[in-house]
Amino acid sequence: MTAFRPFSDEQARLLVNLRQRYESWIEVERARRELPYDLRRKTINGQDYLYRITDRSGNGKSLGPWSAERDAEFTGYHARKTELKDRAASLRAVLAESAALYRALRLPLLSSDAGPILRECDRRQLLGSHLLVVGTNAIAAYMIEAGGFVLLPDETEDFDLAWVAADDKSSGSTVWDMLKAVDPTFTVNSERDFQARNAKAYEVELLVAPSRAHSLGTSDQPRPMALPEQEWLLFGRPVDQVIGCRDGSPARIVAPDPRWFALHKLWMSDQAKRNPLKRPKDRKQGLALLDLVVTAMPHYPMGASFAAELPVELRLHFDEWHTEFGARPSSDW
Structure with a gap:
């Protein structure tokens, strides 16, 4: 029979914590990915428009002339983007801690x-x-x-x-x-x-x-x-x-x-x-x-x-x- 050595209690606890922290982080990452690349206010011929930006080059599609509805969409998007960015940064820190312990425990x-x-x-x-x-x-x-x-x-x-x-x-x-x-x-x-x-x-x-x-x-x-x-x-x-x-x-x-x-x-x-x-x-x-x-x-x-x-x-x-x-x-x- 192939030699087998069970994980220690400490190793088993670390694996549970790592999974929990990873799942919290990936949930936020998926939510970030679902957001548009960016929403921007653009002025064209004196008229303001809301644009959904699709890439780093600034390419995008107009969502229509600026209005109270477009303003609320713009504000809500940037608030959500900031919230998710902050949550991701916080979760990355605790996830890195678990990952470091994972290596230290030789898993x-x-x-x-x-x-x-x-x-x-x-x-x-x-x-x-x-x-x-x-x-x-x-x-x-x-x-x-x-x-x-x-x-x-x-x-x-x-x-x-x-x-x-x-x-x-x-x-x-x-x-x-x-x-x-x-x-x-x-x-x-x-x-x-x-x-x-x-x-x-x-x-x-x-x-x-x-x-x-x-x-x-x-x-x-x-x-x-x-x-x-x-x-x-x-x-x-x-x-x-x-x-x-x-x-x-x-x-x-x-x-x-x-x-x-x-x-x-x-x-x-x-x-x-x-x-x-x-x-x-x-x-x-x-x-x-x-x-x-x-x-x-x-x-x-x-x-x-x-x-x-x-x-x-x-x-x-x-x-x-x-x-x-x-x-x-x-x-x-």
């Missing part, structure tokens, strides 16, 4: 590059509804869900996202707009158009299941190939956790059901098309995560009813693990 960490992407996804309310974290970065969320540590690599120098929206009614470039808001240097890799890369060579890959490919806007980027095995990551109940990053900032992760994720990893480790350098890590992660689920996640049952749901490709790996797990003595850190 699982994400890379600093992943944090801004996740926070922008959350600000736009894309996590869970449109995007899941499906790469190695998800391991940290599974450890938080389990309430303890496992000895596994929990981050890489790239970032894997899966598009999971059943129906997207937003802009046709949902993912690309999000990435460009995080870092305008992101460009699509011309040789691998499912991958975007920024000026620091940090890579973001987008994956999609065939059943969800239709909802990805035709103008969106990157352009993932629909992979049948991604369907497995849509099943079960996702994990939703707030994690600390190496730069001392927090971020929220929504990742697939750990049972399906683990079996998907084991399946990948057996594929000849998979990078041979990654296959041993896939197998190690898959086996360790199944051990972690059965050891510390009783809310994700692994009994006969779950096994009966599995397609034959995954059932073979589940049965192999089940045999190995039953034969191994338990161990502690």
